[in-house]
Amino acid sequence: MGVTPKIAPSMLSSDFANLASEAKRMLDFGADWLHMDIMRHEMIFNVLTFSAFWASFCRMENWQELIQKIKSKAMRPGVALKPGTPIEEVYPLVYSENPVEMVLVMTVEPGFGGQKFMPEMVDKVRVLRKKYPALDIEVDGGLGPSTIEMAASAGANCIVAGSSIFGAAEPGTVIFHMRSCVLENQEKC
Known part of the structure; x- marks a missing residue:
């Protein structure tokens, strides 16, 4: 496999x-x-104080852009x-x-x-x-x-x-x- x-x-x-x-x-x-x-982080964290990095992922709508950004961070x-x-x-x-x-x-x-x-x-x-x-x-x-x-x-x-x-x-x-x-x-x- x-x-x-x-x-x-x-x-x-x-x-x-x-x-x-x-x-x-x-x-x-x-x-x-x-x-x-990580379930419904907006219920657990205040989005305004949440990591800017993670928050930028949450705002993305284009999945290809999101995948590229994730990979660019070695994830x-x-x-x-x-x-x-x-x-x-x-x-x-x-x-x-x-x-x-x-x-x-x-x-x-x-x-x-x-x-x-x-x-x-x-x-x-x-x-x-x-x-x-x-x-x-x-x-x-x-x-x-x-x-x-x-x-x-x-x-x-x-x-x-x-x-x-x-x-x-x-x-x-x-x-x-x-x-x-x-x-x-x-x-x-």
Whole structure:
């Protein structure tokens, strides 16, 4: 497949009073990335005092310009697909002169942690993997030891998991299991 597995514990399930130590703990357990949900920042932050850099992103309307600006700051642009959004909506963003580098397929309705995995969303992953073999495809929502196989066999290589990692007695074992499952399924492709 040509894409590497990336396991990203969702900080939404962490102890918010100890974010720095929680982040370090997850990295020490072998996490590749840390996943941070930013939901409706205008409800959390005063936009006038929010970072000028981030605020400039929020004002952009041209997606090609936005992708270029993100890349110019040495960041990787991606796009998220909610369960009700047709997969075709992301095609222009992935197949363009200046494409996004990752598609996140939400396997729950966005908004809060601990929801049940929606298995019907793996069809979107399967279609994306077939169409874009080198694309980072991330799944987020309800991922854990009992659902990782479905996502990995469909072609997801980036796995976001919150409560299944943070709530585990051995978070490192869960991270290792998820990474192994992604690797095993890549070998089958």
